[in-house]
Amino acid sequence: MRPGAPTPATAPAATSPGQPHPAWALGRRVLRLFLYQRELTPVLITIGLFAYFTVRAGSTFTDQLSLSSAAGYAGPIGAIAVGEVLLLVLAEIDLSTGQIFLFGPWVEYWLHSDGLPLVAAILLALLVCCGVGAINGLITVRLNVPSFVTTLAMNFVLFGLVLIYSNDAQASPIPLSDGSGFSSKLMGTWVWSEILWVLAITILMAVLLTRTRFGTRIVATGGNLIGAAEAGVPVRRVKVWCFVISAFLAGLVGIVDAVKYGNLDPGNFGVDYILYAVGACVIGGTALTGGRGTVIGAFIGAILIGVLEDGLTLIGVSTNDFYVWVGVVIIFAMALNAQFDRLLARTRGT
Amino acid sequence: MSVEAAAQPPAAPASQPVLEVRGVTKRFGALVVLRGIDLVLRQGEVLGLVGDNGAGKSTLVKILSGFHQQDEGDVIVGGERVRFNSVEAARAHGIETVYQDLALIPQLPVYLNLFLGHELTKLGPLRFLDKRGMRRLSRQYLDDINVHVPSVDAETEQLSGGQRQAIAVARAVRAARKILLLDEPLAAMGARESRLIIDLVKDLASTGRVSIIVIDHNYAHLFELCDRINVMQGGRITTDQQVHETSLEKLTELMVSSYRRQIEAVSNAGA
Numbered sequence: 001m002r003p004g005a006p007t008p009a010t011a012p013a014a015t016s017p018g019q020p021h022p023a024w025a026l027g028r029r030v031l032r033l034f035l036y037q038r039e040l041t042p043v044l045i046t047i048g049l050f051a052y053f054t055v056r057a058g059s060t061f062t063d064q065l066s067l068s069s070a071a072g073y074a075g076p077i078g079a080i081a082v083g084e085v086l087l088l089v090l091a092e093i094d095l096s097t098g099q100i101f102l103f104g105p106w107v108e109y110w111l112h113s114d115g116l117p118l119v120a121a122i123l124l125a126l127l128v129c130c131g132v133g134a135i136n137g138l139i140t141v142r143l144n145v146p147s148f149v150t151t152l153a154m155n156f157v158l159f160g161l162v163l164i165y166s167n168d169a170q171a172s173p174i175p176l177s178d179g180s181g182f183s184s185k186l187m188g189t190w191v192w193s194e195i196l197w198v199l200a201i202t203i204l205m206a207v208l209l210t211r212t213r214f215g216t217r218i219v220a221t222g223g224n225l226i227g228a229a230e231a232g233v234p235v236r237r238v239k240v241w242c243f244v245i246s247a248f249l250a251g252l253v254g255i256v257d258a259v260k261y262g263n264l265d266p267g268n269f270g271v272d273y274i275l276y277a278v279g280a281c282v283i284g285g286t287a288l289t290g291g292r293g294t295v296i297g298a299f300i301g302a303i304l305i306g307v308l309e310d311g312l313t314l315i316g317v318s319t320n321d322f323y324v325w326v327g328v329v330i331i332f333a334m335a336l337n338a339q340f341d342r343l344l345a346r347t348r349g350t
Numbered sequence: 351m352s353v354e355a356a357a358q359p360p361a362a363p364a365s366q367p368v369l370e371v372r373g374v375t376k377r378f379g380a381l382v383v384l385r386g387i388d389l390v391l392r393q394g395e396v397l398g399l400v401g402d403n404g405a406g407k408s409t410l411v412k413i414l415s416g417f418h419q420q421d422e423g424d425v426i427v428g429g430e431r432v433r434f435n436s437v438e439a440a441r442a443h444g445i446e447t448v449y450q451d452l453a454l455i456p457q458l459p460v461y462l463n464l465f466l467g468h469e470l471t472k473l474g475p476l477r478f479l480d481k482r483g484m485r486r487l488s489r490q491y492l493d494d495i496n497v498h499v500p501s502v503d504a505e506t507e508q509l510s511g512g513q514r515q516a517i518a519v520a521r522a523v524r525a526a527r528k529i530l531l532l533d534e535p536l537a538a539m540g541a542r543e544s545r546l547i548i549d550l551v552k553d554l555a556s557t558g559r560v561s562i563i564v565i566d567h568n569y570a571h572l573f574e575l576c577d578r579i580n581v582m583q584g585g586r587i588t589t590d591q592q593v594h595e596t597s598l599e600k601l602t603e604l605m606v607s608s609y610r611r612q613i614e615a616v617s618n619a620g621a
Contacts, residue, residue, distance in 0.1 A: 213469045213477040216462055220455045227453035230417060231521075232437045232467035291457040 035340050038285025039297040042333065046304045053311030061314055064191070069313075071195040072260075074306025076101060078198040079253030080277035081284070081298040082205050083246025088281055089209070090222040090242055091290025092147040096136060096154035097250040098277065099270025103158045104129045104251030105174065105258030106266075110165060112175050121175075126251050132158070133247025137240030147243075155270055162266045172263035188259030197256050198299065201249050206295040218242060223291030279326060280305055283333040287341075304329065366393040367426075368561045369414070369529055374423030375585075376409055383409045385585035386423070391529070394558035396551070398572040398593075399565045400605065401582030407565045410582075411531045414563070415447035416440030428528070441467070444528030448535050452518050456507035460499050461488035463506050464521050495520060495550050512543035519547050523554050530554065532564040536571055544571065551575060569605065573598045581605065583612055 034040050053061045060066060080097045087094045108125035112118055136154055140147045176184045188194055209215040220228040221235045229235045258264055282288070283304055284297025305326060312322045369391040376384040383406045391397050399407050412418040414425065416434030424431055427443050434440040440447075454463050461484045462469070470480040470487075488502045497516045499509060506514055519535050532551065536544045548571060554560055555575075566572050572579060573593060579601065581589035589604065596604070 211478050211481075213471050213479060216458065216466075216469060216479060219457055220466060223455040223457040224453070227449075227455060228466075230415075230437060230447065230449050230453040232441050234436075234438065291455070 031343070035344055038337065038340070039294055039300055041285065041336060042283050042297060042300045042304050045329070046300060046307055049304065049307050049311060053307070053314065057311065057314045061311060066310055066314060068191040070303075070306040070310035071192065072306075073309045074302045075194040075198050076253065076257055076273055077276045077280050077305055078195070078299050078302030079201065079257075080246075080250050080273055081280040081302050082198070082202050082295055083249040084274075084277050085281050085284075085286055085293045085295050085298045086205065086209065086218060086242040087147070087246055088278075088286050088288055089218050089290060089293035090239055091225070091288075092140065092222075092239060092242070093278070093288070094133075094136065094147065094151045094243060094246050095274050096132070096151040096158065096270065097246050098273030098275075099155045099158040100129050100132055100247050101250040101254035101257070101273055102264075102268050102270055103132070103162060104254040105264055106162050106166065106171070108255055109171050109174060109258075109264060118175050122255060125255065126248060129247045129251030130244050133244035134240060136247065137243030140243070141236040141239050155274075159269060166264075166266040168266055170263055170265050174258045174262055174264065177259045177262035184259070188256040194253065194256050194260050197253055198302075201253070202295055202299040205245075205249075209293070209295055214238070214241075219291060222293075276305060276326075277302070279330045282330055282337075285333070285337055287337060301333075367391065368393045368395075368428060370424075370426040371410075371414070372424045372426070374410070374413060374420045374425065376406070376413060376418065376420050383585055384413075384420070387582075387585075387587060389580060389587060391561050391563060393561055394555070395578060396555045396562045396564065396576045398576035398579040399563060399582060400567065400569070400572065400579060402609070405582040406585045407582050408533055411447065411449075411533050411563070411565065414440065414529075415445060415531055417447075441525075444526070445531065446522040446526035446529070447531040447533070448518050448522045449533050452514060454506045454514055454518055457505055459503045459505055460492075460509070460517060461485050461502040463517055464488045464491070464502075464524070466521065468525055491524060492520065495523075495553075496546060512539045515539055516543060516546060516550075519550060523550055526554070526560045528560060530560050530562045532562065532566075534565050534567070536566055536568060548575060569598060569602055573601060 057066075080101055083097055084094060104125050107128050108121045111121035111124055116124065132154065136147070136151050139145050139150045176187050177189060178184075179189070186193060209218060217228070217233050217238045220231070220233050221238050225235060277298075280301030281293070281298045283301035284294055284299070286293035286297060308325055308329070309319075309322050312325065313319070367390050369389075371387050371389040374384055374387040375382070387406075387410055389397075389410075399410070401407050409418060413420050413434075416437045416439050419433065419435065425433065427445070432439075432443060434443075437447075453466075455466065458466070461481075462479075465484050465488070469477075470483045471477040472480045472483075485502050492499060492502070497513070497520055499513055499517070506517060509517070515535065515537075519532070522530055522532070530551075535547050535551070539547065551562060551564065552575065555562055564572070564575060566575075576593050579589075579591050579593060580587050581591075581604075591601065591604065593601075
């Protein structure tokens with residue numbers, strides 16, 4: 001930031017073009033930190049919520065049962081949000097990964113019931129999820145169908161397939177869910193395993209986006225599609241791979257989630273998950289305009305939603321209030337980010 | 351290619367055609383943009399391409415860079431008939447391009463833009479970015495060519511138009527191995543920045559390593575930069591003129607008279 005730049009957020013009315021007051025130096029530094037580290041805002045909100053619920057509900061909020069249920073809310077949202085960020089950075093969207101999250105474990109269940117060894121069933125189910133992602137991507141880039149429409153349609157197709165092949169009946173027990181060995185615990189029966197899976201894929205995807213050539217290509221494609229293509233970035237291939245990755249991650253954690261709860265309900269609708277996931281991305285500081293996004297932010301957004309849902313339940317507020325609060329937080333986060341972008345723009349120029 | 355070139359006798363390397371275009375046509379739906387282009391670019395030569403808006407200059411450049419594909423005709427690079435189905439294919443033949451619409455990514459820092467499509471990576475197949483290496487080389491390179499940016503970590507969104515243009519040209523100049531295509535590299539640039547780009551291109555041309563096609567509207571710039579100038583009109587090349595056989599005045603006169611002929615032809619057709 002330039003020395004002469006105004007500090008509108010700290011003192012919009014009092015800013016004078018003359019000598020900046022030395023006491024504002026700290027404020028300006030803090031502002032700059034928030035401008036460039038978008039994840040900081042949701043982290044602070046989450047900490048604030050945590051403190052509030054700890055005061056209101058006392059030790060019941062911080063005991064294992066409560067915290068693990070917060071993690072249980074956050075897990076599926078986080079798994080889907082982390083993949084979604086890649087597509088939002090590409091200026092695309094995937095509305096089907098919520099349904100893939102549910103579809104993956106069904107495929108695994110059917111294959112295993114047909115006599116396939118469990119490991120093979122899991123791997124094949126994940127391959128099917130990747131295939132669904134590839135179809136999403138290829139329809140989007142080859143047939144020029146907007147990804148919003150492609151993946152919305154895919155959501156319905158997968159929902160229908162589950163209803164058809166499950167004969168509308170719940171499935172239980174899910175393989176591994178009734179065991180107590182290491183593999184059962186790893187794949188979901190341990191209360192923390194799902195959120196740790198999500199944390200692991202968050203770190204992997206954050207490294208992918210910020211440290212690898214592929215990540216640079218994602219940002220380039222989303223930031224300037226024609227420019228990236230002219231510079232030799234294979235933009236279509238990059239897009240298809242991102243659809244595959246997000247579908248794979250959703251299927252993987254979906255299988256863990258199914259083991260955790262031990263049953264599958266064909267009536268679950270993936271759109272419920274996807275809307276929370278996009279909300280988590282937005283809360284985390286990812287715009288829907290392409291070229292910018294943070295994987296860590298999406299994870300934090302999911303944690304924030306989990307803490308909010310768990311805390312409000314504990315202090316006895318009805319779930320109806322929870323929806324209102326989620327909506328308020330999403331709007332607040334988006335508006336704040338838009339203001340941050342305006343501040344950034346003001347510090348630009350030569 | 352380099353093996354073949356080394357096997358050839360070194361006699362008169364300056365006259366070797368590095369690129370030939372024969373009868374290239376291009377239509378966009380009902381709109382015929384190129385009506386049979388014939389063009390030769392010789393080793394180490396700087397060829398200027400002028401013509402009014404819509405003459406097809408940018409389309410021709412986009413075919414040579416692999417962004418568009420011709421409908422008919424041949425493109426011959428280093429004696430080999432080629433058809434570029436992608437930018438990567440053209441690039442594999444050593445062709446780099448600076449486009450009119452600046453292929454920079456606003457959200458990426460200067461150093462990643464400089465290396466876009468040629469990123470330095472480490473850890474083998476994982477293709478982690480060698481950020482330190484790219485920062486260091488970018489700083490060094492921009493210093494060498496006198497391009498000043500606040501920091502190689504600045505996002506290109508934060509730079510002036512001239513600085514962005516300089517980055518785009520610098521990227522292509524750095525990466526070009528055989529042929530460099532420049533589509534209005536001096537558009538919207540101040541005098542100092544134009545000077546910078548002209549010197550950059552002249553430096554590259556003086557090595558004789560790379561052959562250059564440059565599109566521009568400023569005859570004085572072209573006169574300084576080019577060995578030869580081709581005039582494009584209505585999807586054809588109408589004039590092919592060696593710069594050393596003419597003067598800026600003659601060249602300008604030539605252009606004006608050819609435009610006048612064209613205007614007369616149009617008004618005659620209208621009457």
